Amino acid sequence: MSDTRDQVAHARRVVVKIGSSALTDLHDGLDTARLDRLVDALEARMRAGSDVIVVSSGAIGAGLAPLGLTSRPKDLATKQAVASVGQLSLALAWGESFARYDRVVGQVLLTAHDISVRAHHANAQRTLDRLRTLHAVPVVNENDTVATNEIRFGDNDRLAALVAHLSGADALFLLSDVDGLYDGDPRKGDARLIPEVNGPADLDGVIAGSGGALGTGGMASKLSAARLAADGGVPVLLAAAAQADAALGDASVGTVFAAGAERMSARRFWVRHAAESHGRIILDDGAVQAISRRRRSLLPAGVVDVGGEFHSGDVVELTDIHGVVRARGVVAYDIDDVRQMLGKSTSELPADFARPVIHADDLVVI
């Protein structure tokens, strides 16, 4: 067995994302028999010693039939209304299915905005952690009714990758209606299953197509979520929900994505991928070298300009003089203060401005 399969099979804390296509049917809505089989496999994994966080899609899929709709709506308002109907039955169905094992579930609905704001992010982290210590299973979904187009995760694959980092998970499972990544859309003819992705070269020539009638992002969103998780140090297994026993049992099926060498801390991952940027700090070449090659803090001497509207503690983008984003970081001053410090050496500045503009610990190079 490969190292990655071994890591996934033995991961202590896991996030398991289940796609709409695995749980719902366009005409019949939520399929509780399929849900029960999944819960059986999740329960077996928990009994073997893992903590499980479920990320469940399917609110829209579950809401269509009760409302007499026969296709996934396109406009946001209808999708949100359908999701509000479906989320209720989805959460109840998860609760009833886990109740067969005397397990309690907790519903966690998140927006992209929640993940991007540090205080909300910390609250979500604490809630998930507390559910774990209370032995309840978190069932996470996007809070569809309040998410606007601009601030949507857009698909739950990305949400699941972010939750995997936020919760310090050791592996991410993406369970769908397809049994792994193929080199082309398997619905369109001959395609070969790719068992293992160890780096970008393994994706050369792969065509990631759109999803089914109920899925949102198709294979492209799974691929980008898998890379998001794996690059930050979390191995990923992509498999069919129908293979949940084997996927969650010994990770012997589907496609695995090897994790990058270094595990990024939840805070650095947040700065890099999840936090909303409030502005820009433009650096001269020397400062770019200092932060990216020598991993130094950013000092005012290397700052040539600022943009946007940021305050101390906000996340900003650091660009070179050509506008290319080279890093992100948590800035120590308000924009007006940084403006007064531009290009000055620390010895020229009053004692209040002795701290670096961004400390090396708060900087993530891209």
Ligand SMILES: Nc1ncnc2c1ncn2[C@@H]1O[C@H](COP(=O)(O)OP(=O)(O)O)[C@@H](O)[C@H]1O
């Ligand atoms: N290269 C590919 N490999 C595997 N599946 C693919 C590929 N390209 C497109 N697909 C399609 O993507 C679908 C899964 O995406 P989606 O419907 O969004 O799933 P989910 O509802 O689980 O999020 C599969 O049904 C499959 O037909």
Ligand SMILES: N[C@@H](CCC(=O)OP(=O)(O)O)C(=O)O
């Ligand atoms: N929040 C939406 C999820 C949409 C979504 O990402 O679906 P999928 O591509 O099937 O994972 C719902 O519950 O319907």
